[in-house]
Amino acid sequence: MKKKEVVLSGIRATGKLHLGNYLGAMKFFAQLSQDDSKECFFFIANLHTLTTKTDPDDIKRDLKEIVLDYISIGIDPSIATIFAQSSVPETCELTWLLGCLTPVADLERMPHFKDKKDKKEALGEIVNSGLLTYPVLMAADILGPRANLVPVGEDQHPHVELARELARRFNTIYGETFPIPELLSGEAVRVPGLDGSGKMGKSDYNTIDLSDSPETVIKKISKAVTDPARQRRNDPGDPSVCNIYALHMLISSGQELAQVLEGCRTADIGCMNCKEILSKNIVNILSPIQQKRAELVDKGLDFPLEILNDGGERARKIIAETVEEVKDKMGVPMY
Numbered sequence: 366m367k368k369k370e371v372v373l374s375g376i377r378a379t380g381k382l383h384l385g386n387y388l389g390a391m392k393f394f395a396q397l398s399q400d401d402s403k404e405c406f407f408f409i410a411n412l413h414t415l416t417t418k419t420d421p422d423d424i425k426r427d428l429k430e431i432v433l434d435y436i437s438i439g440i441d442p443s444i445a446t447i448f449a450q451s452s453v454p455e456t457c458e459l460t461w462l463l464g465c466l467t468p469v470a471d472l473e474r475m476p477h478f479k480d481k482k483d484k485k486e487a488l489g490e491i492v493n494s495g496l497l498t499y500p501v502l503m504a505a506d507i508l509g510p511r512a513n514l515v516p517v518g519e520d521q522h523p524h525v526e527l528a529r530e531l532a533r534r535f536n537t538i539y540g541e542t543f544p545i546p547e548l549l550s551g552e553a554v555r556v557p558g559l560d561g562s563g564k565m566g567k568s569d570y571n572t573i574d575l576s577d578s579p580e581t582v583i584k585k586i587s588k589a590v591t592d593p594a595r596q597r598r599n600d601p602g603d604p605s606v607c608n609i610y611a612l613h614m615l616i617s618s619g620q621e622l623a624q625v626l627e628g629c630r631t632a633d634i635g636c637m638n639c640k641e642i643l644s645k646n647i648v649n650i651l652s653p654i655q656q657k658r659a660e661l662v663d664k665g666l667d668f669p670l671e672i673l674n675d676g677g678e679r680a681r682k683i684i685a686e687t688v689e690e691v692k693d694k695m696g697v698p699m700y
């Protein structure tokens with residue numbers, strides 16, 4: 366029997382998930398988990414969360430919420446493995462081992478580090494070393510289960526690229542061990558923020574959350590930034606600079622999308638019409654997810670923990686085997 370391709374991805378436990386998480390990553394999790402030729406691992410990166418959050422209760426709560434989000438978007442936990450990063454201590458061991466192969470300069474160049482460092486320094490907060498070694502932990506997450514495919518949004522691509530480089534370096538020095546993990550083929554997805562900023566992000570108050578009601582979606586979209594040069598209803602717009610059109614391209618399709626494009630250019634439709642169509646399509650994506658989530662909440666507070674116990678055990682077994690092999694190859698087995 367042909368070996369299944371291993372898919373792995375994760376999400377930090379840092380608050381409510383949003384449309385950026387969904388369109389950039391989770392939508393693909395759901396699709397891949399339904400593909401028989403794939404063995405999927407989806408986890409909650411609660412150790413990565415510690416680089417920016419310190420409240421243990423928040424972290425524990427967000428972890429459980431993400432388990433419910435994973436299942437609500439269509440991941441079946443009896444087929445895919447859902448686990449918490451903290452359930453697999455061997456991943457931290459692998460982080461050290463891979464860290465010894467990672468140039469510091471590569472870590473200092475990472476956009477995520479530079480961005481977070483600048484913000485922390487501006488606020489006078491400590492720039493913790495976890496922010497710097499964040500991508501090495503991420504490489505360990507990926508290489509631990511020997512992942513072949515890593516579905517992530519555009520912002521995470523540099524991190525996956527580092528994991529690829531570490532896999533190659535390890536294989537060259539110690540012999541073939543890791544497959545080179547691939548990103549999803551096709552364009553990298555970056556979902557823009559509602560405020561016109563580059564990216565929809567949890568901490569930027571520019572999101573449509575997966576839990577937003579239809580009324581909230583309509584309200585948030587109606588206030589979202591559009592083509593700044595389109596001041597009056599009859600001014601033709603430029604979809605290529607419009608935030609709302611960027612969202613349409615990710616969400617709407619076919620004739621409706623073509624009509625929005627043409628209608629904006631010719632001023633046939635106004636920004637409010639265009640936003641109404643977008644809101645309707647967003648609500649159509651969110652409604653079934655929210656419905657499923659409401660059913661899961663009825664299962665009680667222990668339900669996410671049961672999933673995590675089960676998934677943690679499955680993931681740990683596989684990852685521990687890799688780490689044992691890696692330690693042996695590097696000359697540092699357990700004596």
Ligand code: TYM
Nearest residue numbers: 374375376377385386389390410506517518554555556565
């Ligand atoms: P996190 O929690 O920041 O984001 C989770 C996923 O959502 C994607 N994403 C977006 N995609 C497109 N447009 C956006 N505006 C947008 N915002 C978020 C992210 O690209 C990501 O795929 N470091 C990771 C978690 C992680 C991980 C891993 C992922 C830890 N180890 C190993 C894959 C493999 C993170 O912070 O994701």
